[in-house]
Amino acid sequence: MWNSSLQRKTPMKRTKADRSHGLGHKVAAALNFLRPIERKPESVFRSRQHRMNVAALNCACCGRSNCSQAAHLNLLAAGKAKSLKASDALTVPLCCDEIGRPGCHYQLDQGGVYDKATSAAYQIQWLQETRDQLRARRQWPEEAEADMQRLLGAYLRRQE
Numbered sequence: 686m687w688n689s690s691l692q693r694k695t696p697m698k699r700t701k702a703d704r705s706h707g708l709g710h711k712v713a714a715a716l717n718f719l720r721p722i723e724r725k726p727e728s729v730f731r732s733r734q735h736r737m738n739v740a741a742l743n744c745a746c747c748g749r750s751n752c753s754q755a756a757h758l759n760l761l762a763a764g765k766a767k768s769l770k771a772s773d774a775l776t777v778p779l780c781c782d783e784i785g786r787p788g789c790h791y792q793l794d795q796g797g798v799y800d801k802a803t804s805a806a807y808q809i810q811w812l813q814e815t816r817d818q819l820r821a822r823r824q825w826p827e828e829a830e831a832d833m834q835r836l837l838g839a840y841l842r843r844q845e
Contacts, residue, residue: 729772729773729774729826729828729829729832730772730773730774730828730832731772731773732773732774732826735755735773735774735776735824735826735829736755736773736776737755738819738822738824739753739755739776739777739778739815739819740753740754740755740778741753741778742778742815742818742819743778744778744779744780744789745777745778745779745789745811745814745815746779746780746789746792746793746807746811747780747789749780752780752781752783752788753778753779753780753781754778754779754780754781754788754790755773755776755777755778756776756777756778756779756789756790756793756794757770757771757772757773757775757776758771758775758776758777758808758812759771759793759794759804759808760805760808760809760837760840763775763836763837763840771836772832772836774826774828774829774830774832774833775812775832775833775836775837776815777808777811777812777814777815778815779793779811793808809837809840809841812833812837816829816830816833
């Protein structure tokens with residue numbers, strides 16, 4: 686019985702093969718099916734730039750400046766589900782927490798400050814105010830308007 690561990694006496698040979706792509710890429714290249722890898726254009730559904738534009742505004746609830754976050758709407762009609770966020774087009778600026786003071790974003794998401802109907806009414810109002818402010822700055826993309834009408838159009842018509 687051996688008491689020592691196995692050791693390789695000669696090192697493994699290194700190959701000079703191209704390891705930058707996987708097997709699927711190599712097979713596609715060999716069969717002439719290879720298409721260039723292209724990034725999809727950024728949509729407003731998940732848009733960092735749109736979230737930054739929204740966060741630059743004052744808080745839609747209390748009006749505090751320089752501390753806003755882009756808060757997604759918490760409406761089922763807006764596409765919100767248990768672990769899914771709504772489109773980034775449906776974000777409003779709400780302030781973040783401070784020491785000793787919960788922010789409006791926290792209160793909307795976790796606090797239970799508003800009942801369901803009041804919360805929905807506030808969120809729709811804040812979204813329309815956000816849209817107006819971003820339109821005035823020429824930062825409201827057409828895709829955001831399309832998302833808003835597609836996701837909330839029926840909901841807004843019911844409220845009228």
